[in-house]
Amino acid sequence: MITKELSAGGRIETTCSRCNDITGHVIVAMVGDVIVKVECQACGSVHKYREIRKPKLKSETSGVRRVRHGESREQAVSQARSEAAKKAAQxxxxxxxxxxxxxxxxxxxxxxxxxxxxxxxxxxxxxxxxxxxxxxxxxxxxxxxxxxxxxxxxxxxxxxxxxxxxxxx
Structure with a gap:
């Protein structure tokens, strides 16, 4: 297996902050072996490098509230939303x-x-x-x-x- 060494001018696939999609990018700046800035080939924007993140599973999200015994799903969702709305209003x-x-x-x-x-x-x-x-x-x-x-x-x-x-x- 051949490992590709990354350097300025190289091409990588990463998330574009303007396109909000995974697109091809050209490496613009590096500090040591760390990629710092990239340029999107789709929209032309230059931005910080962001690694591709795996989407979280529904069970890993922090906003999930379990349904308690004797409570419907709608009641649990309504309760979670009202708590968040109260915090935001406060x-x-x-x-x-x-x-x-x-x-x-x-x-x-x-x-x-x-x-x-x-x-x-x-x-x-x-x-x-x-x-x-x-x-x-x-x-x-x-x-x-x-x-x-x-x-x-x-x-x-x-x-x-x-x-x-x-x-x-």
């Missing part, structure tokens, strides 16, 4: 909450830096405020009045987010 919700918190933090910092804290008024429910005023709250810290709504409420942008506080008009 991940998306966490990402969205983190992005919103970062946006609030950026808005708060820009307001505090631009207006400064020298003219901040201590917060009390018996005071009247206007949009744009800087308020110093004992719990939430410095904030900017975003809007005042009748009869006795205002929205204030704090570091933790927008809070609704009482005031007089």
């Amino acid at each position: 991940t998306r919700a966490n990402q969205r909450a983190q992005q919103e918190a970062e946006a609030v933090m950026i808005a708060w910092k820009s307001v505090i830096v631009s207006k400064g804290t020298n003219d901040a008024r201590p917060y009390t429910m018996r005071e009247s405020y206007a949009a744009g005023d800087i308020v110093d709250h004992p719990t939430f810290g410095m904030g900017e009045v975003q809007s005042v709504t009748r009869p006795d409420k205002m929205e204030v942008l704090f570091k933790e987010g927008v809070k609704v506080l009482r005031c007089t008009l």
